[in-house]
Amino acid sequence: MHGVKLFAPASIANISCGFDVLGLCLENIGDIMEIRRSEKAGIHITSIKGQVLPLEANKNVAGVAGLALLEAHNPQLGFEIKIEKKIKPGSGIGSSAASAAGTVAGINYLLGNPFSPSELIPFAMEGERLACGSAHADNVAPALLGGFTLVRDTNPLDVCKLPTPLELAATVIHPKIEVKTSDARAVLKQRVSLEKAIKQWANVGALVSSLYEEDYALLSRALVDEIVEPSRAILIPHFAKIKDACKAAGALGSGISGSGPSVFALSRGMTNANKVAQAMQEVYKDTDIPFEIHVSPIKQSGVSILEILK
Numbered sequence: 272m273h274g275v276k277l278f279a280p281a282s283i284a285n286i287s288c289g290f291d292v293l294g295l296c297l298e299n300i301g302d303i304m305e306i307r308r309s310e311k312a313g314i315h316i317t318s319i320k321g322q323v324l325p326l327e328a329n330k331n332v333a334g335v336a337g338l339a340l341l342e343a344h345n346p347q348l349g350f351e352i353k354i355e356k357k358i359k360p361g362s363g364i365g366s367s368a369a370s371a372a373g374t375v376a377g378i379n380y381l382l383g384n385p386f387s388p389s390e391l392i393p394f395a396m397e398g399e400r401l402a403c404g405s406a407h408a409d410n411v412a413p414a415l416l417g418g419f420t421l422v423r424d425t426n427p428l429d430v431c432k433l434p435t436p437l438e439l440a441a442t443v444i445h446p447k448i449e450v451k452t453s454d455a456r457a458v459l460k461q462r463v464s465l466e467k468a469i470k471q472w473a474n475v476g477a478l479v480s481s482l483y484e485e486d487y488a489l490l491s492r493a494l495v496d497e498i499v500e501p502s503r504a505i506l507i508p509h510f511a512k513i514k515d516a517c518k519a520a521g522a523l524g525s526g527i528s529g530s531g532p533s534v535f536a537l538s539r540g541m542t543n544a545n546k547v548a549q550a551m552q553e554v555y556k557d558t559d560i561p562f563e564i565h566v567s568p569i570k571q572s573g574v575s576i577l578e579i580l581k
């Protein structure tokens with residue numbers, strides 16, 4: 272087996288109450304990558320379509336993640352990577368995580384799967400460290416494991432995969448403005464009142480329970496962020512209007528996707544998720560901000576192998 276073509280999925284981190292710990296994997300949005308064995312040791316990124324990003328392995332999230340895997344497995348091996356970027360960097364739906372997860376999952380597959388999907392997470396986290404300075408796992412975990420994930424700790428890494436209610440669907444609006452993750456983290460308050468902390472961990476617990484019980488009403492009540500969203504809302508134009516429109520259109524809840532600027536909503540069923548997309552569009556269509564909207568089921572598994580390449 273010399274090469275693979277794969278789908279590296281986008282993801283939504285935080286999911287309202289779970290800042291830096293919860294994430295989910297999207298089915299319809301993701302990058303396409305080709306990974307082939309190379310005679311030359313190391314990682315060689317030979318083409319990136321769709322975005323202007325560095326080809327040098329040590330400056331590219333895919334390269335850094337791949338090198339971390341090779342360092343742990345066998346630094347003498349070599350791989351060539353082609354990336355078709357469909358997820359825009361800086362959109363808030365795990366663009367860097369998709370490239371990093373796709374790389375390590377593809378190399379692992381070509382090596383005969385010496386690592387489990389969970390064991391690949393630390394390598395992909397190195398890509399996140401390059402992208403924004405902090406090696407968080409709330410996007411790479413769902414991109415590699417699929418479904419919903421909870422990062423209980425990063426040191427040592429302890430990630431739980433959670434069940435996904437089958438009818439759940441996501442709608443994401445991406446306003447095409449730049450919100451750097453580092454800036455979105457800089458606006459956060461470093462201290463949290465006990466009152467807010469109690470509400471937040473109650474909602475995280477309730478959200479996890481709602482996934483196990485397929486309790487959409489409880490999920491809806493738990494999609495509340497008492498701590499991060501109030502500080503970040505100012506970074507996203509028309510945020511309050513979008514939230515109101517999602518609610519009026521029947522969404523279970525909505526919030527900032529990762530560090531923004533994308534806003535996500537969760538709905539019961541694709542029909543409802545499409546109605547929410549329409550409502551989001553109504554809010555943005557008369558503004559001068561370009562945007563795109565995605566509607567997607569939750570992807571049950573992480574990176575998918577599409578084709579074996581000769």
Ligand code: HSE
Nearest residue numbers: 284291409452529530
């Ligand atoms: N949990 C991170 C944040 C995700 O919200 O800052 C950033 O990709």
